[in-house]
Amino acid sequence: xxxxxxxxxxxxxxxxxxxxxxxxxxxxxxxxxxxxxxxxxxxxxxxxxxxxxxxxxxxxxxxxxxxxxxxxxxxxxxxxxxxxxxxxxxxxxxxxxxxxxxxxxxxxxxxxxxxxxxxxxxxxxxxxxxxxxxxxxxxxxxxxxxxxxxxxxxxxxxxxxxxxxxxxxxxxxxxxxxxxxxxxxxxxxxxxxxxxxxxxxxxxxxxxxxxxxxxxxxxxxxxxxxxxxxxxxxxxxxxxxxxxxxxxxxxxxxxxxxxxxxxxxxxxxxxxxxxxxxxxxxxxxxxxxxxxxxxxxxxxxxxxxxxxxxxxxxxxxxxxxxxxxxxxxxxxxxxxxxxxxxxxxxxxxxxxxxxxxxxxxxxxxxxxxxxxxxxxxxxxxxxxxxxxxxxxxxxxxxxxxxxxxxxxxxxxxxxxxxxxxxxxxxxxxxxxxxxxxxxxxxxxxxxxxxxxxxxxxxxxxxxxxxxxxxxxxxxxxxxxxxxxxxxxxxxxxxxxxxxxxxxxxxx
Numbered sequence: 001x002x003x004x005x006x007x008x009x010x011x012x013x014x015x016x017x018x019x020x021x022x023x024x025x026x027x028x029x030x031x032x033x034x035x036x037x038x039x040x041x042x043x044x045x046x047x048x049x050x051x052x053x054x055x056x057x058x059x060x061x062x063x064x065x066x067x068x069x070x071x072x073x074x075x076x077x078x079x080x081x082x083x084x085x086x087x088x089x090x091x092x093x094x095x096x097x098x099x100x101x102x103x104x105x106x107x108x109x110x111x112x113x114x115x116x117x118x119x120x121x122x123x124x125x126x127x128x129x130x131x132x133x134x135x136x137x138x139x140x141x142x143x144x145x146x147x148x149x150x151x152x153x154x155x156x157x158x159x160x161x162x163x164x165x166x167x168x169x170x171x172x173x174x175x176x177x178x179x180x181x182x183x184x185x186x187x188x189x190x191x192x193x194x195x196x197x198x199x200x201x202x203x204x205x206x207x208x209x210x211x212x213x214x215x216x217x218x219x220x221x222x223x224x225x226x227x228x229x230x231x232x233x234x235x236x237x238x239x240x241x242x243x244x245x246x247x248x249x250x251x252x253x254x255x256x257x258x259x260x261x262x263x264x265x266x267x268x269x270x271x272x273x274x275x276x277x278x279x280x281x282x283x284x285x286x287x288x289x290x291x292x293x294x295x296x297x298x299x300x301x302x303x304x305x306x307x308x309x310x311x312x313x314x315x316x317x318x319x320x321x322x323x324x325x326x327x328x329x330x331x332x333x334x335x336x337x338x339x340x341x342x343x344x345x346x347x348x349x350x351x352x353x354x355x356x357x358x359x360x361x362x363x364x365x366x367x368x369x370x371x372x373x374x375x376x377x378x379x380x381x382x383x384x385x386x387x388x389x390x391x392x393x394x395x396x397x398x399x400x401x402x403x404x405x406x407x408x409x410x411x412x413x414x415x416x417x418x419x420x421x422x423x424x425x426x427x428x429x430x431x432x433x434x435x436x437x438x439x440x441x442x443x444x445x446x447x448x449x450x451x452x453x454x455x456x457x458x459x460x461x462x463x464x465x466x467x468x469x470x471x472x473x474x475x476x477x478x479x480x481x482x483x484x485x486x487x488x489x490x491x492x493x494x495x496x497x498x499x500x501x502x503x504x505x506x507x
Contacts, residue, residue: 056081072424134389147333360469
């Protein structure tokens with residue numbers, strides 16, 4: 001009998017510990033954090049047990065069937081919760097006895113609080129002045145499995161070592177060696193478009209899909225080089241994986257659902273295994289090839305650079321085969337969608353503003369201004385999240401260790417206080433004096449991030465976009481198709497929800 005009572009007592013204490021943990025983490029801790037920031041003048045929507053503000057965020061998201069005009073005021077649609085709550089909770093704080101506006105507020109993603117920061121001075125401190133006090137948050141396991149545990153997810157010494165190695169691939173001088181390959185891919189695409197022309201010299205093309213294929217071709221060459229054909233087959237498998245990940249964005253999140261043996265999960269697991277096994281085989285094959293061929297001709301592809309690094313030793317951060325696999329997966333996702341979306345949005349903007357097509361034909365240097373304005377209005381990533389590694393002072397704010405900061409690139413790029421009353425107009429001329437002079441603060445333009453962890457591959461989409469757009473408008477003039485629906489949507493990257501049908505006319 002005593003044994004039974006002992007078992008009951010153990011179970012009771014076990015249940016009590018779980019209840020205590022739930023109450024502390026899901027009730028008392030959030031309220032303590034909310035009060036901590038309220039004393040500093042930082043407010044936000046009320047925390048709701050367990051869910052935080054997730055329900056309100058979902059409710060604020062516009063219906064997919066809702067019609068939107070051809071306006072570049074896209075924050076209310078693409079980043080609706082930020083737009084809604086910033087306007088409500090923007091506060092006045094005291095700094096050096098002056099009353100100033102601080103665009104900061106709290107938002108709860110479940111029991112995790114994030115402080116939205118869009119003040120350029122504070123952003124400078126986060127990424128530059130006090131960068132040692134902050135770190136990028138860990139990528140969720142479901143996303144990491146798809147995008148790879150590569151450079152964007154790494155930290156500390158390993159991150160620094162990988163970045164130093166990978167930089168060799170993305171030097172401008174190395175990327176310039178890939179221009180003939182980029183030009184050939186673009187020429188082949190334009191030839192296919194021309195073959196579809198009607199007798200009146202016009203054709204409607206849904207460019208987003210074409211640019212995805214073009215970008216995939218270029219990033220495959222950049223990552224795999226001479227192993228292009230094998231690499232292309234591997235990336236096709238990863239592209240199939242992305243379809244399942246994208247579908248998950250439209251579903252209600254259920255904890256643990258990704259572990260259940262559903263039909264879609266089983267297919268996704270198999271694709272992940274196939275991608276990994278194929279990459280491992282390719283790496284071993286390329287290793288043997290490099291042992292026999294030591295020539296230095298042509299551009300350095302990422303696979304070659306990492307394999308050579310794996311043959312040398314560097315303390316505890318030596319490059320392993322698993323590291324190479326993860327970096328290949330990461331570079332495919334980031335490189336493909338960053339470049340294709342830049343090409344797509346720039347084409348849409350030029351189709352809306354045909355006079356800029358002619359200006360760019362007359363003076364090619366205008367192309368850099370056009371790409372910057374496209375990146376301002378439609379940045380590849382809507383936001384990034386940083387975490388305070390220690391208790392930190394940020395401006396007048398006291399941030400406890402572990403506080404997550406939401407930095408909304410898309411909101412900052414569309415802030416009239418920083419860019420002026422024409423903030424939502426397509427005006428490449430604002431960049432005529434260069435990137436550093438275009439806004440009230442140089443921190444207002446961050447299409448590829450800021451500081452030490454800015455996008456390592458940002459030269460690749462710029463070079464490819466300049467070449468592709470220049471070749472395109474040498475052959476065609478273009479305008480929006482009547483079927484085009486303007487619906488910027490965030491699915492990992494900022495993309496047009498209904499594609500980008502464009503009418504091209506032979507010059």
